[in-house]
Amino acid sequence: MAITGFVALYIFMLAAFAGWVIIGRVPAILHTPLMSGSNFVHGIVVVGGLFALLNASSVLEQAIGFFAVLMGAGNAAGGYAVTDRMLAMFKPSAPAPIASQKKS
Amino acid sequence: MPLLVPQLAIGAADLAAAFLFLFGLKRMSSPVTAPSGIFVAGIGMLVAVLASFLYVFAVGDAAKPYLMVNVGLAVTALAIGGGLAWWAGRTVAMTAMPQMVALYNSMGAGAAGAIAAVELFGNAAPGATRLVVTLLGALIGAVSFSGSLIAWAKLQGVIKKPLRVKGQQILNALVLAATLAVGGYMVFVGESGAAPLIPMPHLIGLFFGLALAFGILMTLPIGGADMPVVISIFNAFTGLAVGLEGFVLQNPALMIAGMVVGAAGLLLTLIMAKAMNRSVANVLFTNFGAVPKQTQGAMTGSLKPVDAADAGIAMRYAASVIIVPGYGLAVAQGQQKLYEFVKILQAAGVSVRFAVHPVAGRMPGQMDVLLAEAGVPYDLIFQLEDINDAFATTDVALVIGANDVVNPAARTDKLSPIFGMPILNADKAKTVYVVKRGQGKGYAGIQNALFYDDNCDMVYGDAQAVLIKMIEAVRGLGFAAAA
Numbered sequence: 001m002a003i004t005g006f007v008a009l010y011i012f013m014l015a016a017f018a019g020w021v022i023i024g025r026v027p028a029i030l031h032t033p034l035m036s037g038s039n040f041v042h043g044i045v046v047v048g049g050l051f052a053l054l055n056a057s058s059v060l061e062q063a064i065g066f067f068a069v070l071m072g073a074g075n076a077a078g079g080y081a082v083t084d085r086m087l088a089m090f091k092p093s094a095p096a097p098i099a100s101q102k103k104s
Numbered sequence: 105m106p107l108l109v110p111q112l113a114i115g116a117a118d119l120a121a122a123f124l125f126l127f128g129l130k131r132m133s134s135p136v137t138a139p140s141g142i143f144v145a146g147i148g149m150l151v152a153v154l155a156s157f158l159y160v161f162a163v164g165d166a167a168k169p170y171l172m173v174n175v176g177l178a179v180t181a182l183a184i185g186g187g188l189a190w191w192a193g194r195t196v197a198m199t200a201m202p203q204m205v206a207l208y209n210s211m212g213a214g215a216a217g218a219i220a221a222v223e224l225f226g227n228a229a230p231g232a233t234r235l236v237v238t239l240l241g242a243l244i245g246a247v248s249f250s251g252s253l254i255a256w257a258k259l260q261g262v263i264k265k266p267l268r269v270k271g272q273q274i275l276n277a278l279v280l281a282a283t284l285a286v287g288g289y290m291v292f293v294g295e296s297g298a299a300p301l302i303p304m305p306h307l308i309g310l311f312f313g314l315a316l317a318f319g320i321l322m323t324l325p326i327g328g329a330d331m332p333v334v335i336s337i338f339n340a341f342t343g344l345a346v347g348l349e350g351f352v353l354q355n356p357a358l359m360i361a362g363m364v365v366g367a368a369g370l371l372l373t374l375i376m377a378k379a380m381n382r383s384v385a386n387v388l389f390t391n392f393g394a395v396p397k398q399t400q401g402a403m404t405g406s407l408k409p410v411d412a413a414d415a416g417i418a419m420r421y422a423a424s425v426i427i428v429p430g431y432g433l434a435v436a437q438g439q440q441k442l443y444e445f446v447k448i449l450q451a452a453g454v455s456v457r458f459a460v461h462p463v464a465g466r467m468p469g470q471m472d473v474l475l476a477e478a479g480v481p482y483d484l485i486f487q488l489e490d491i492n493d494a495f496a497t498t499d500v501a502l503v504i505g506a507n508d509v510v511n512p513a514a515r516t517d518k519l520s521p522i523f524g525m526p527i528l529n530a531d532k533a534k535t536v537y538v539v540k541r542g543q544g545k546g547y548a549g550i551q552n553a554l555f556y557d558d559n560c561d562m563v564y565g566d567a568q569a570v571l572i573k574m575i576e577a578v579r580g581l582g583f584a585a586a587a
Contacts, residue, residue, distance in 0.1 A: 005233070008351050008359065015347070015360040018126060019367030026133040028462050028487045031372065031469030036205050037132050037142055038368045039339055041125050043149065043208075044361040045215045045346045046182075047118075048353050050156040052222040053181070054174050057166035061222050066177045068218035073185035075212035076153075080146050081193025082204055086473050087132070087139040093481035 033086045040079025046072030110161040117155030118357035124148025125361050129368070135482050152357055153182070185211075198477045199434050202467040203259035206335045209342050210252035216345035217245035217312070223352055224308045234352055235294050239287040241348030243315045248341035250319030255334050258323075267324040273389065276321050283314040326387065332467040333376050333387045340369025372468070379462035381514070381525030405556035407543070412563050415502075415537045416445070416574030417581060422499035424455040426491065428530050429475065431465050432505020432541065436567035439478035442504065445575050446480070452578070457494070458485045459501075459528050461509035492529050501533035503554075505567050507540075511552045520550060536560040539570050 003011065019038075026034050049072040053065030128145030131137040157178075163171060189208065196204045220242035257263040269275070290307055293300045300307060326334055343365025350358025377384045419425050427446070433439060446456045458480065464471035472485055486494075495501060503510055510530040513520040530536055531554045538555060540562060554560055563570055 003351065003354055003356060003359070011356060011359050012347065012351075012363045015363035016367035019129075019364035020371050022126070022129050022133060022364070023368040023371050027135075028375075028469055029460070029472040029482060029485060030132065030135060030138060031375070031462075032201065032465075032467050032473050033138060033142075033469070034129075034132055035336060035339060035369075035372055035467065035469075036201070037129065037145065038343070038365045038372075039205050039209050039212070040142070040149075041129065041145060041361050042212045042339075042343045042346045042365045044121065044125070044152060044358055045212050045219070045342075045349070047152050047156045048219045048346070048349055048355060048358050049181075049215050050153070050178055051159055051353055051355070052219050053178050054157075054159045054171070055163050055167045055226075056174055056222065057164070057170055057226070061226050062170065062174065062177060064218045064221045064225070065174070066181050068215045068222065069178055069181035070185035070215075071211040071218065072215035073182045074189035075208050075215060076149050076189075077186035078189030078193040078204070078208040078211070080142065080149070081190050082196065082201060082208070083142045084139070084146075085194065086198070086201070086476075087142055089473065089476035090135045090138065090482050091476070091479070092136075093483050 029090075033083055033090075036079060036083040036086060040076060040083050043072060043076025043079050046076050048072070110158040114155050114158050117151050117158075118355060121148040121152035122357045122360045124151070126364065129364065198474055200260075201470060201473065202332060202335060202465075203256045205467070206252045206256040206259060206331075206338070209335065209339050210249050210256060213245045213248035213252060213338065213342040213345060215245075216342060216349050217242055217249055217315075219349045219353070220245060220345075221308065221312065223349075225305065232291060232295050235291050237348050238352045239290065239311070241345045241352065242312065243283060243287065244341050244348070245345035246312055246315035247319035247322065248338045248345060250316040251323040252319075252335065252338045252342075254320055254323040255331050255338065259331050263324075266327045272321070272325055276318065279314055279318045279321060283311060283318060286311045286314060322388070330380075330387045332463070333373060333380070333382075333384065335467070336369055336373040336376055337384065337388075340366050340373060343367075343369055376463065376468045379468065379526065381522060405558060407555055408561050409564055410537070410561035412539075412565065412570045412573035413577035415561065415563050416577040418535065419449060419454065419500050419502065419537075419574070420452055420578045420581060422454055422535075424498045425449060425457075425500045425502060426495060426498050426530070426533065427456065427458050428501060428503045428506050428510055428528050429458065429460065429464065429471055430504065430506025430509065431471070432507075432539075433567050434465065434471070434474050434505070436505065436541075436569075438504065438567035438571050439474050439480075441568050441571035441575065443475075443478045443480050445571050445578070446484075448575060448578050456484065457491060459488070459491045459495075459530075460485055461488055461506070461528055462526075464506065464509060488526055488528060495529045495532040498533045499535065501530040501536045502539070503530055503536060504539045504571075507552055508550075510554055511550070513550065513553055517553075522550065530554065531557055531560070534559060537563055539563045539565070539567050541566060 049068030056062040056065045125148050128141045131141030220238050223238050343362045347359050347362025449456050460471050512531050514522045514525040514527045
């Protein structure tokens with residue numbers, strides 16, 4: 001499938017809009033996990049690195065491709081690990097202590 | 105197209121990955137569904153990575169002799185890079201999270217830049233459009249790579265001071281212009297077929313060298329306090345670079361994921377800059393520390409120190425308490441003790457809430473994460489706009505390790521460097537206790553009028569030590585009452 005010119009721009013436009021709308025509704029409490037989460041998502045670059053490495057046909061290309069996969073894998077794995085750790089910490093009050101707010 | 109089935113399988117896997125990323129990010133928009141959101145996005149990543157090994161069935165003839173070695177290299181790189189980063193991510197302290205994100209971001213940007221390099225060296229990007237897009241992605245990726253590394257070094261404390269030289273802006277502009285000129289020349293050579301003045305590989309090397317240098321020069325003068333905004337910008341940059349390289353590789357999953365992150369990162373950056381009352385350009389191109397010091401009017405009133413035990417007991421008998429935590433709390437590792445104190449207050453029937461400023465911590469929302477780590481339920485944590493009106497009807501505001509975010513000068517003093525910044529109206533509470541290590545100033549380097557107010561008492565000491573004294577005092581009280 002060839003993605004050319006305007007088709008690419010349409011994809012970029014719609015994706016940018018989706019990103020803007022999805023993030024725009026996130027409460028501030030989740031901003032750090034979200035930054036980390038979006039950091040994880042661009043770890044998909046590892047797939048591009050794999051493509052480049054598997055198609056490498058010279059030692060130079062192999063070396064750079066290896067670096068690309070190494071870095072991309074680090075981005076993806078590390079991004080997932082820290083985001084997952086952070087999000088697992090967010091817990092609601094256990095047995096309704098919020099209701100214990102006495103008369104003000 | 106040598107084999108249709110692998111192509112279709114890769115296409116389907118990438119489509120699934122793009123959907124799972126969007127769906128996962130959507131689920132991350134609420135604390136209730138967020139943990140499953142990252143899991144969903146993780147599945148998407150796994151599917152895409154596994155499917156990309158199907159590329160082995162579709163490699164060009166030139167790469168065929170190298171295929172076995174390449175597969176071996178790919179598996180090795182995945183194992184080493186993924187393994188090390190996973191281990192680091194699992195073990196890093198929560199307070200060190202911002203620099204970890206900077207490091208991972210640097211890796212993603214480096215990968216995007218490396219892909220561009222492979223395309224350029226392999227001459228695999230025919231046509232002016234693809235060459236321009238490749239170079240653009242390479243530029244953004246390289247800048248984000250070296251810039252994020254500098255940001256990491258600053259947050260980690262490897263680089264202590266912002267480095268500023270005279271004419272820095274001009275130097276930066278010259279380096280950027282040179283990078284663009286080299287890139288433009290490469291496009292010209294590629295299009296006209298003219299013999300380049302220096303061999304093409306050297307041009308590519310020069311281009312990357314200049315772009316990397318620009319990333320370093322651009323980040324060095326920015327102060328540590330502004331690093332969150334910088335990381336967020338570089339996060340968006342990396343997304344953009346990944347999206348552009350996705351176009352070069354004709355991979356829509358990369359295009360979509362990259363551009364979603366680019367837009368999301370831009371929005372996060374704007375939100376953050378707004379919370380700090382600064383424009384993004386202001387963060388990038390001016391030096392906060394260099395703001396000429398305003399001669400401040402003498403503070404009226406005086407600082408009133410009070411004993412930690414007395415403050416603790418006063419809160420025990422208050423009806424409502426709002427706690428304003430700042431980074432000083434995290435530095436003192438006092439979150440656990442704070443929540444212990446809160447539970448004691450709650451048991452005594454005191455209504456306790458947390459008020460978190462958007463830029464509390466070294467990264468927006470980091471204070472929320474640190475409180476969550478200590479076990480504080482998220483429904484006790486309120487954001488600025490949701491709680492600011494409640495201070496006026498609250499008995500005690502307890503400010504721990506925060507300073508500038510409760511400085512009323514932001515509302516009243518037009519000369520103050522933080523004028524206009526949204527602040528937590530802690531000064532409106534009936535009584536304010538400020539836990540502070542000493543009489544030092546906050547990041548902005550200005551006096552805080554709140555500390556001199558009549559309703560404000562200062563509790564000096566390390567946050568954790570102070571909280572231990574408060575807990576002991578209130579516990580002792582309970583014992584006495586029972587006896």
